[in-house]
Amino acid sequence: xxxxxxxxxxxxxxxxxxxxxxxxxxxxxxxxxxxxxxxxxxxxxxxxxxxxxxxxxxxxxxxxxxxxxxxxxxxxxxxxxxxxxxxxxxxxxxxxxxxxxxxxxxxxxxxxxxxxxxxxxxxxxxxxxxxxxxxxxxxxxxxxxxxxxxxxxxxxxxxxxxxxxxxxxxxxxxxxxxxxxxxxxxxxxxxxxxxxxxxxxx
Amino acid sequence: xxxxxxxxxxxxxxxxxxxxxxxxxxxxxxxxxxxxxxxxxxxxxxxxxxxxxxxxxxxxxxxxxxxxxxxxxxxxxxxxxxxxxxxxxxxxxxxxxxxxxxxxxxxxxxxxxxxxxxxxxxxxxxxxxxxxxxxxxxxxxxxxxxxxxxxxxxxxxxxxxxxxxxxxxxxxxxxxxxxxxxxxxxxxxxxxxxxxxxxxxx
Amino acid sequence: xxxxxxxxxxxxxxxxxxxxxxxxxxxxxxxxxxxxxxxxxxxxxxxxxxxxxxxxxxxxxxxxxxxxxxxxxxxxxxxxxxxxxxxxxxxxxxxxxxxxxxxxxxxxxxxxxxxxxxxxxxxxxxxxxxxxxxxxxxxxxxxxxxxxxxxxxxxxxxxxxxxxxxxxxxxxxxxxxxxxxxxxxxxxxxxxxxxxxxxxxx
Numbered sequence: 386x387x388x389x390x391x392x393x394x395x396x397x398x399x400x401x402x403x404x405x406x407x408x409x410x411x412x413x414x415x416x417x418x419x420x421x422x423x424x425x426x427x428x429x430x431x432x433x434x435x436x437x438x439x440x441x442x443x444x445x446x447x448x449x450x451x452x453x454x455x456x457x458x459x460x461x462x463x464x465x466x467x468x469x470x471x472x473x474x475x476x477x478x479x480x481x482x483x484x485x486x487x488x489x490x491x492x493x494x495x496x497x498x499x500x501x502x503x504x505x506x507x508x509x510x511x512x513x514x515x516x517x518x519x520x521x522x523x524x525x526x527x528x529x530x531x532x533x534x535x536x537x538x539x540x541x542x543x544x545x546x547x548x549x550x551x552x553x554x555x556x557x558x559x560x561x562x563x564x565x566x567x568x569x570x571x572x573x574x575x576x577x578x579x580x581x582x583x584x585x586x587x
Numbered sequence: 588x589x590x591x592x593x594x595x596x597x598x599x600x601x602x603x604x605x606x607x608x609x610x611x612x613x614x615x616x617x618x619x620x621x622x623x624x625x626x627x628x629x630x631x632x633x634x635x636x637x638x639x640x641x642x643x644x645x646x647x648x649x650x651x652x653x654x655x656x657x658x659x660x661x662x663x664x665x666x667x668x669x670x671x672x673x674x675x676x677x678x679x680x681x682x683x684x685x686x687x688x689x690x691x692x693x694x695x696x697x698x699x700x701x702x703x704x705x706x707x708x709x710x711x712x713x714x715x716x717x718x719x720x721x722x723x724x725x726x727x728x729x730x731x732x733x734x735x736x737x738x739x740x741x742x743x744x745x746x747x748x749x750x751x752x753x754x755x756x757x758x759x760x761x762x763x764x765x766x767x768x769x770x771x772x773x774x775x776x777x778x779x780x781x782x783x784x785x786x787x788x789x
Numbered sequence: 790x791x792x793x794x795x796x797x798x799x800x801x802x803x804x805x806x807x808x809x810x811x812x813x814x815x816x817x818x819x820x821x822x823x824x825x826x827x828x829x830x831x832x833x834x835x836x837x838x839x840x841x842x843x844x845x846x847x848x849x850x851x852x853x854x855x856x857x858x859x860x861x862x863x864x865x866x867x868x869x870x871x872x873x874x875x876x877x878x879x880x881x882x883x884x885x886x887x888x889x890x891x892x893x894x895x896x897x898x899x900x901x902x903x904x905x906x907x908x909x910x911x912x913x914x915x916x917x918x919x920x921x922x923x924x925x926x927x928x929x930x931x932x933x934x935x936x937x938x939x940x941x942x943x944x945x946x947x948x949x950x951x952x953x954x955x956x957x958x959x960x961x962x963x964x965x966x967x968x969x970x971x972x973x974x975x976x977x978x979x980x981x982x983x984x985x986x987x988x989x990x991x
Contacts, residue, residue, distance in 0.1 A: 415983055417941040421922070424911075432841065437634065437644050442841050448907035503650035507626075518623070522725055523926055537619040639836065639846050705852035709828075720825070724927055739821040781819055 394490060395453050397483040401427040402457035404480060405520050410465055412524050422520050423458040424451070429516035434491050434508050438498045477574060481539075485566035487513040488540040489559050492547045502548040509544035510537060535573035539566045596692060597655050599685040603629040604659035606682060607722050612667055614726050624722050625660040626653070631718035636693050636710050640700045679776060683741075687768035689715040690742040691761050694749045704750040711746035712739060737775035741768045798894060799857050801887040805831040806861035808884060809924050814869055816928050826924050827862040828855070833920030838895050838912050842902045881978060889970035891917040892944040893963050896951045906952040913948035914941060939977035943970045 405426030409419040428444055435442045444450040491512025495505035514537045543566030550558035572578055607628030611621040630646055637644045646652040693714025697707035716739045745768030752760035774780055809830030813823040832848055839846045848854040895916025899909035918941045947970030954962035976982055 417939075417945075421941070436638055436840055437647065439641070439643065439843070441843065445841065445904055445908060448905045451907055451911060500647055501650050503653055504647060507653060518725070522727075523922070525727070525926075525929070535619075537623070541619075638840055639849065641843075641845065702849055703852050705855055706849060709855060720927070724929075727929070737821075739825070743821075 390490070393486050395449065397486050397490075398427040398450055398453050399457040400476075400479040400483040401516055402454040403461050404476065404517070406458045406461040407476070408520060408524050410461075414524075419458050419462065420455075422524060423454050425523060426516045426520040427454050427457075429519040430487060430512045430514060431491065431516075433515045434494065434512045437508065437511075438495060438500075440494070440498060478571075481567055481570040481574075484513040484536075484540055484570070485543060485563040488543045488566055489547055489562050492544045492562075493551075493555075493559075496548065496551060505548055506541060506544040509547065510540040513537070513540040535569060535578055539569040539573065542566065542569055592692070595688050597651065599688050599692075600629040600652055600655050601659040602678075602681040602685040603718055604656040605663050606678065606719070608660045608663040609678070610722060610726050612663075616726075621660050621664065622657075624726060625656050627725060628718045628722040629656050629659075631721040632689060632714045632716065633693065633718075635717050636696065636714045639710065639713075640697060640702075642696070642700060680773075683769055683772040683776075686715040686738075686742055686772070687745060687765040690745045690768055691749055691764050694746045694764070695753075695757075695761075698750065698753060707750055708743060708746040711749065712742040715739070715742040737771055737780055741771040741775065744768065744771055794894070797890050799853065801890050801894075802831040802854055802857050803861040804880075804883040804887040805920055806858040807865050808880065808921070810862045810865040811880070812924060812928050814865075818928075823862050823866065824859075826928060827858050829927060830920045830924040831858050831861075833923040834891060834916045834918060835895065835920075837919045838898065838916045841912065841915075842899060842904075844898070844902060882975075885971055885974040885978075888917040888940075888944055888974070889947060889967040892947045892970055893951055893966050896948045896966075897955075897959075897963075900952065900955060909952055910945060910948040913951070914944040917941070917944040939973055939982055943973040943977065946970065946973055 402423040405423035406419050408426075409422040412418070414422070428450060431443050434440075488509045490509075492505050492509030494512075495508035496502070500508070543562040546565045547558050547562035550561055569578075604625040607625035608621050610628075611624045614620070616624070630652060633645050636642075690711045692711075694707050694711030696714075697710040698704070702710070745764040748767045749760050749764035752763055771780075806827040809827035810823050812830075813826045816822070818826070832854060835847050838844075892913045894913075896909050896913030898916075899912040900906070904912070947966040950969045951962050951966035954965055973982075
């Protein structure tokens with residue numbers, strides 16, 4: 386992996402670890418609960434992808450990921466001790482950048498492993514959203530992924546753009562895919578877009 | 588895999604995808620929630636089995652599974668838009684056929700991988716019921732598998748019949764195993780059989 | 790694996806299976822619910838560790854584990870039919886011995902697989918606590934692991950002691966690590982130690 390990719394990856398991990406720590410805060414959990422929720426959010430998606438691809442799990446030979454997760458969790462805890470206020474807006478932006486990047490990363494890894502484009506889209510989306518899904522299930526929260534505005538759908542869209550443009554030019558594919566996810570996600574947050582498939586019922 | 592097996596497999600996947608979509612409907616989920624619950628129900632059990640056997644995950648090289656899941660989910664959504672009514676009875680029958688077949692499929696794959704009969708029974712049952720278990724956990728429902736009449740127990744019975752008759756004749760083993768599961772499951776539904784192991788308490 | 794290790798392993802599995810059965814009892818589950826909760830508790834942590842290490846899943850070639858789980862669940866069911874009373878105190882002691890041993894077992898297996906000490910600590914802790922976490926998530930209980938006094942933190946401490954002393958002498962490392970976990974865990978139960986990281990809030 387190139388250095389710029391690696392740094393983006395670690396930044397995504399940090400953002401997700403912060404999101405996990407915030408949920409542990411809201412759920413009144415203590416030390417280890419924070420560690421688990423931060424870790425599961427940050428590396429759950431990529432771990433599932435690597436298990437399914439039968440690739441070496443990405444953090445197995447690199448403890449850096451846990452150092453980043455620990456630092457992000459600790460920073461969040463310290464922040465919460467001094468400020469009651471959480472800049473949710475900025476967190477949503479960081480999270481959108483995170484899922485946009487993880488989608489591209491996961492889709493590329495799957496394509497490189499030789500799977501078909503459709504399966505690569507599934508695995509790319511899984512990389513981006515499965516960590517958050519596991520976190521919410523563990524914390525007994527309603528999985529945001531299953532409810533929130535276009536959340537995972539924006540990843541699917543990004544992954545589709547990526548596989549379509551991949552053979553043309555990888556850098557262009559990456560930028561276009563991330564922009565697709567970001568624009569859709571920000572639009573969904575701003576204008577409350579959603580993908581209602583069922584009619585109202587009760 | 589032979590063609591008839593493959594078609595039965597895809598039909599089982601479709602039935603499970605419908606069950607997942609119906610739960611997403613009941614839980615008022617939207618687009619992606621449907622996709623996740625339908626997929627997890629349909630391929631969660633087989634995926635877990637393949638991971639544990641360290642076999643290539645069965646859908647990794649075959650996007651057909653996702654096409655079938657997508658079609659089944661879409662068909663269910665369209666059906667629900669026009670009819671409020673869900674033919675639960677017919678769904679239960681289809682589901683019983685699905686678990687009967689998946690049990691045999693999973694047990695056979697495990698035996699072929701060279702594990703002992705007892706472990707094959709565990710993995711066969713896991714193939715049939717783990718998808719539904721994951722679905723219910725994700726949707727924060729009481730796992731039907733853990734509560735419902737003899738549900739998984741019928742799979743264990745079918746798997747036992749399969750491993751006992753396997754060395755004799757594979758076709759007979761398959762038919763007898765599926766019949767075992769089906770008869771027990773229909774009996775359990777019809778006469779409310781259950782396997783109470785604890786005395787009443789409160 | 791040496792015989793004494795193997796016996797300790799099976800005893801740990803039995804203790805965890807009993808804990809799973811007790812939760813199934815409390816949740817009023819029936820036959821299969823007991824089997825699933827007992828199994829998930831007993832082998833969930835080690836299975837996850839082996840999947841991530843890409844090692845053969847430890848129970849795949851050894852049905853003894855399921856015989857032990859079955860016997861432990863059956864014994865618990867019979868006990869509960871004759872006595873309403875559960876010796877919670879003795880169970881807590883057995884559980885503490887179980888997590889202390891599983892932490893060492895998992896950390897050692899990870900070190901032998903060649904991962905770095907930090908990752909070995911993660912996998913050792915995962916071996917000890919992930920089964921209970923999965924059990925609680927499946928039974929829709931508040932994961933004890935995420936809430937209870939120092940529970941998993943005592944495993945992390947034990948795993949750290951183990952990796953630090955490992956190069957010196959493996960037997961000393963094992964005894965010291967298990968003692969660390971046990972002393973911390975008993976102290977936490979006795980004096981209600983906890984690792985509060987968040988200030989009170991509501």
